[in-house]
Amino acid sequence: MLRTSLSLLLRRQRVVVPRMLSQGLLLHTQPARRNNQPMDFPCIDKLETRQRDLLSGPEPTYDKIVTGYKTYTHPQFTCDHGGQLSQMRIAYETWGQLNAQKSNAILIHTGLSGSSHARSHELNKSAGWWEKFIGPGLAIDTDKFFVICTNVIGGCYGSTGPSSFDESGARYATSFPLLTINDMVRAQFHLLDHLGIAKLHASVGASMGGMQSLCAAALHSERVGRLVTISACARSHPYSIALRFAQRQALMADANFNRGHYYDGVQPHVGMKLARSIATVTYRSGPEWELRFGRRRQRPDQPPALCPDFLIETYLDHQSERFCLQYDANSLLYVSKAMDMFDISHSVTQRLDRQRADNQRACTSVCLDASEQPASDQGHSGVETGDEIMADLVRGVKAAMQPTLVLGVQSDILFPVRQQKEIADILRQAGNTRVTYYELDAIYGHDTFLIDVVNVGAAIKGHLENTH
Numbered sequence: 001m002l003r004t005s006l007s008l009l010l011r012r013q014r015v016v017v018p019r020m021l022s023q024g025l026l027l028h029t030q031p032a033r034r035n036n037q038p039m040d041f042p043c044i045d046k047l048e049t050r051q052r053d054l055l056s057g058p059e060p061t062y063d064k065i066v067t068g069y070k071t072y073t074h075p076q077f078t079c080d081h082g083g084q085l086s087q088m089r090i091a092y093e094t095w096g097q098l099n100a101q102k103s104n105a106i107l108i109h110t111g112l113s114g115s116s117h118a119r120s121h122e123l124n125k126s127a128g129w130w131e132k133f134i135g136p137g138l139a140i141d142t143d144k145f146f147v148i149c150t151n152v153i154g155g156c157y158g159s160t161g162p163s164s165f166d167e168s169g170a171r172y173a174t175s176f177p178l179l180t181i182n183d184m185v186r187a188q189f190h191l192l193d194h195l196g197i198a199k200l201h202a203s204v205g206a207s208m209g210g211m212q213s214l215c216a217a218a219l220h221s222e223r224v225g226r227l228v229t230i231s232a233c234a235r236s237h238p239y240s241i242a243l244r245f246a247q248r249q250a251l252m253a254d255a256n257f258n259r260g261h262y263y264d265g266v267q268p269h270v271g272m273k274l275a276r277s278i279a280t281v282t283y284r285s286g287p288e289w290e291l292r293f294g295r296r297r298q299r300p301d302q303p304p305a306l307c308p309d310f311l312i313e314t315y316l317d318h319q320s321e322r323f324c325l326q327y328d329a330n331s332l333l334y335v336s337k338a339m340d341m342f343d344i345s346h347s348v349t350q351r352l353d354r355q356r357a358d359n360q361r362a363c364t365s366v367c368l369d370a371s372e373q374p375a376s377d378q379g380h381s382g383v384e385t386g387d388e389i390m391a392d393l394v395r396g397v398k399a400a401m402q403p404t405l406v407l408g409v410q411s412d413i414l415f416p417v418r419q420q421k422e423i424a425d426i427l428r429q430a431g432n433t434r435v436t437y438y439e440l441d442a443i444y445g446h447d448t449f450l451i452d453v454v455n456v457g458a459a460i461k462g463h464l465e466n467t468h
Contacts, residue, residue, distance in 0.1 A: 043307035043317065047270055054266040062156040062163060065326055066115040068124030069093050069151070069158050074190045077153075078360045080352040083177025086167055090191050091116050091151040091158025093124075095134060096142035098197070105197045106140060106464070107188060108149040109205030109212035112335050113327045115157035118149040132453045139457035140464065145201060150191060152184040152212075154334045159187075162330030163263065174260030179334055181208070181342045182352055185215045189223065199223045202464055206230035206407075206449035207415070208335070211342045214397070214423065218344055221399035228460055230407040230449045233419040234393050234426055235343040240414055243282050244336045247275035251329055260330050269324045275332060276320035285411035285445035346395035393426045400427060403434040405463040407449070407456065410439060414446040436463065 069091040077088035093116045098105060108118050108130070119128040119135060133139045140147055151159040154176070162176040192200070203224045205213035210232020217227040233240075254271030256262055293311040297304075308317040404427055408420030417439055424437040438459050442448040449456055 039306060041307055046321075047273075050269060051266060054269065062326075062328055066091075066117050066124070066151070066157040068121065069116045071158055072191050072194045074187070074194075077183075077187065077190075078356055079177040079183050080180040080356045081178040082355075082359050084359070085153075085160055085177070087160070088153060088187055088190070089158070089160045089164070090153060090187050092191060093117060093119075093121065093149055095119055095121060095147045096145050098146040098195075102197050103199065103201060104144065105146045105148060105192075105195075105200050106202045106204055107192070107200050107213075107216070108134075108140070108147060109185075109188075109203065109209035109216075110149065110152060111207040111209055112339065113155075113323075113332070114151070114209070115155070116149045116151045117157075118147075129450070133457055133460070139453075139461040140204070141461070144465070148191075148195075150188055152208075152335065153187045154179045154184070154331060154338065156328035156331045161328065162260065162334060163328045171261075171263045173263065173330060174333075176330070176334060179338045180352060181211050181215050181338055182219065182349070184338065185212050185219065188212075188216070189220055192223070200225055202226035202228060204228040204460065204464075205232070207232060207446065208339050210415075211339065214344060214400070215342075217400040217402055217404070218397045219349065219399075221401065224402055226464065227400065227402045227404040228407075228463060229404070229420075229423060230456065231409055231412055231415045231420070231446055232423070233342070233415055234397070234423050235345065236340050237419060240282075241340045243278065243414065244340055247278045248333055248336060250274035250278065251332060254329075257329065260333070262329070267325060268329050272324040272327070272329050272332070273320040276323040277316045280316055280319045282414040283445060283447045285413065285443055287411060288443045288445060291443070344396040345389070345392040346398075347392050349396055390426065390429075393422070394429045397426055397432075398430045400430065401432050401434075403463070403466070403468075404432060404436065405459060406435065406437045407459055408437070408439045409445065409448040410441050411443050412446045412448070 070093065071089050071091050074088045074090070075086070077085045079085070095118075096104075110116075110118075110129075114129055117124055117126070117128045118130040120126060120131060128134070134142065134147055136143045151157040153159050154161045156163045162172050162174065164172055164176075166172050166175075192198075200216075200223060203213040203216040203226070205211070205228070207230075210229035213227055214229045214232060214234065217224045251257065251268060251271035251274070254268035256266045257268040257271060258265065262268055289312055293315065296311045297309055298311060298314050299309075308314040404424075406420050406424045406427075408415075408417035410417055420439075421437065424435050427435045440448060440452065440455055442452045442455065444451045
């Protein structure tokens, strides 16, 4: 009985409701017209304006961003993961005077997007990225040392990279060969050969530069007198790999990326801006931003906005906006991937050496070009347990017996201090009795090496000028 009544009620509703709608009897149930105003998006307006400007304007020229460098060109450079550059050009700048014995040279290794312009000079008077650390009487004293800084291969500030032209006159783009930190260091030692420098007084670097300085001391131990590695690692760890992966994904998702062949069109500026925003979060620390920005908003008297609103958001927006057209997107992909693959373990180094030797032999008959990259083991260690990994790392640095300074920063989330402790530990276990480890409690995060002139500078100066 109940089921019959319910069925009858539903049939009546199907008839009555349409009839009421047709007679206008249910008009009062329609939602009232909204009076809400649409949200403004000035941040998107800015991106759209830049897109239009790039469509009609000239493409960015990275060689105008950094000037005043010299270059050295080396023939036929074979890369660890396959591919060969018929010519490898490396940009460099120098400060101070090389002594008669050529024994006072210091090689400065850069971070991911660093140029050779570490300090100002007559040919380029703009401040360098390590301006307050290099110079007469400073941490790296140019009254005592001959200082060299290069732009790594794969970069875009004078050295051969994806934005360079190949033999056919076209940009390499993503036909450029994959690189390793070992490749970058090997290129730098070709430059040292050209300069007639048999042995460095010191190899100095921070961040990716600290990877390079460790690599130089381990793989070219007879040519490095002292080692300084700051906020770096002996092998890249999953957290930093994940952060760099997120940056590359944001970049490659840009509609202008075009699989890296964007040089005749619009640069992937939106992807680069997003990538830089992610990177900037990893370069500094929460405690610093708490003090510097707190929860303050740019315009507290206005309603909240979806575009940059909090001061921390405006800071990230400014930093990424400034960067997005000043560095080549493909260089970011290639150099950051080299960082991910870094591992000073003996097994990895041996595998890369064998791989490169095989590729070089293949070039005596039919040489691979940059776009013909053979399958490789990608340079990862095959060992599994913690003890095996540590033993492999120790074997990897067994030749690095130089006086060594390892610096870490407690607030660094990109390269946590445990990774610098690992460097010090493996060097000591390998038999190096002259390892000094300092841990700074600065609040500036990974970028402390750029900011803390007093503490970082004093540690470097003491190590470089110590005669024992």
